[in-house]
Amino acid sequence: MSYLFTSESVSEGHPDKVADQISDAIVDAILAQDPQARVACETLVTTGLVVLAGEITTSARVDYEAIARQTIREIGYDRSELRFDAESCGVITTIHRQSPDIAQGVNRGQGLDPDLGAGDQGMMFGYACRETEEYMPMPIAYAHRILRELAHIRKHEKHLMPYLRPDAKCQVTIEYTDQGQPLRVHTIVLSTQHEEFAEDWKHMHRQIEEDVRTKLLPRVLPPDMVDERTRLFVNPTGRFVLGGPHADTGLTGRKIIVDTYGGRAPHGGGAFSGKDPTKVDRSAAYMARYIAKNLVAAGIADEVLIQVAYAIGIARPVALYVNTYGTARVPLSDSEIAQKLLELFDLRPAAIIEHLGLQTPIYRPTAAYGHLGRTPAEIPFTHTTCVIEQTSNGPQEKYLTETRKATTFPWEKLDQVERLREAFAVQETLSN
Known part of the structure; x- marks a missing residue:
């Protein structure tokens, strides 16, 4: 017998993702x-309108409206016929400072804990498995791949599918053996916004389906x-002309399962986008993924789930949980693995950030x-x-700039593999 598991992704033009990208x-x-x-x-984001709200404490001088418009433009909402575009939408900003009661707990030396405390209570999860080269579950990995390639075609190879608009969703179902091994792609559901390029909607549907089957999917899915x-x-409805924020209101933080493991692993409930790294919703979830991925790559287990929990204002986690689903390759219980990880990794927010x-x-x-x-990548930025x-x-402001470098997706680095292999006395070398 076999079983099916499904995950979905959404494109950068999906209303909730437009909101996430503006926030970030x-x-x-x-x-x-x-x-x-x-x-x-x-x-x-909604028809003709962007609303920015939140709590920000900073010395930075930032033009929030300009950032919102530029982000919308880069996504592809750049013309009026989309009924939501960067030039004509209204932007309302209502932002104030962080609560002093919260600041007291996350600023060094101001709260009960002298260290930089967690920005909130909560639990965060990290997960990794050996199903794909990304150490991610196959359904969500394939859904992301399909939509990334669709966006690439829309932006850089327009002649292939010239009718594409920014909004899209993809759902992938994988068939697994009872032992949890991926067998095949069972079902793909793809909804992509498009121009009204023909009077007959059935003709449009046939053309889009043929292009997806012959031009898009062969680029991203393994033939086997x-x-x-x-x-x-x-x-599946037949047509998808109206989309984006004009068709559906978008909000930051509403695609947390898309952002993580596609439902394969639990989620603590806290969104990532729009938050600085003192918010453990973000930084601790990244750290948990970092540890889980390096554990699997090191051959300590084939599948790992990590949960870390914090109290607001307190630096050290209140608990760490590990589940290897019976796939551990070392003679230790999951609780013993968790204890060793606490010895190997500093999970205080300031240490994670650094x-x-x-x-x-x-x-x-x-x-x-x-x-x-x-994939991690080094990028320049202007400080x-x-x-x-x-x-x-009298006093005059002067702005000094310098070019610095940063690494995107640093939590995806496999730079702890040898350290973990040594700590857990792993002998054999595994390939994905």
């Missing part, structure tokens, strides 16, 4: 100037995972196609500092 673009703009900033930025029984549903380099502008790329299972100079006309 604001986080990046602030961190580029003020790495110590406290940011909690929520975005709402697709067979004649694989089912494909493209735009180890992964999280106080840098690396978050906009995370806000579409998954925060996890991505801006405002200084006050005394002149004959």
Whole structure:
């Protein structure tokens, strides 16, 4: 017998993802100037309107409206016929400072814990398995791949599918053996927004389905995972002309399962986008993924789930849980593995931030196609500092800029493998 498991992804033009990307673009703009900033930025997008709200404490000078418009433009909402576009939409900003009661707990030396405490209570999860080269579950990995390639075609190879618009969703069902091994792609559901390029909607539907089958999917799916029984549903309603924020209101933080493991692993409930790394919803979830991925790559287990829990204002986690689902390759119980991990990794927020380099502008790329299972890359950014100079006309602001470097998706690095193999006395070398 076999079983089926399904995950979905959404494109960068999906309304909720538009909101996520605006929020994270604001986080990046602030961190580029003020790495110590406290940011909690929520975005709402709807027909002709963007609303920015939240709590931000920073010395940075940031044009929130300009960032929102530029992000919308880069996604592809750049013309009026989409009924939501960067030039004509209204932008309302209602942002205030972080609560002093919260700040007291997350600023060093101000709260009960002298260290930088967790920005909130809660539990965060990290997960890794050996199903794909990204150490991610296959359903969510394939769904992301399909939509990333669809966006690439829309932006860079328009001649292949010239009718594409930004909004899209993809759902992938994988058939597994009873032992949990992926067998085949069972079903793909893809809904993609498109121009009204023909009077007959049935003709449009046939054209889009044919292009998806022959031009898109062969680029991203391994041939041995697709067979004649694989089912494909493209735009199952028949047409998808109206989309994006005009058709559906989008909000930051509503795609947390898309952002993580596609439902394969639990989720603590806290969204990532719009938050600076003192929020353990974000930083601790990244750290848990980092540990889980390195554990699997080191051959300690074939599948690992990690849960870490915090109390607001307290630096050290209140609990760490590990589940290897019976796949551990070392003679230790899961609780013993958890104890050893506490000895190997410093899970205080400040230590996580420093180890992964999280106080840098690396978050906009995370806000579409998954925060996890991505490839780290070094990027340059411009750091801006405002200084006050005394002149004959009184104090004057002067802005100094320098080019710095940051690493995107640092929690995906496999730089702890040898350290873990040594600590757990792993002998054999495993290949994915």
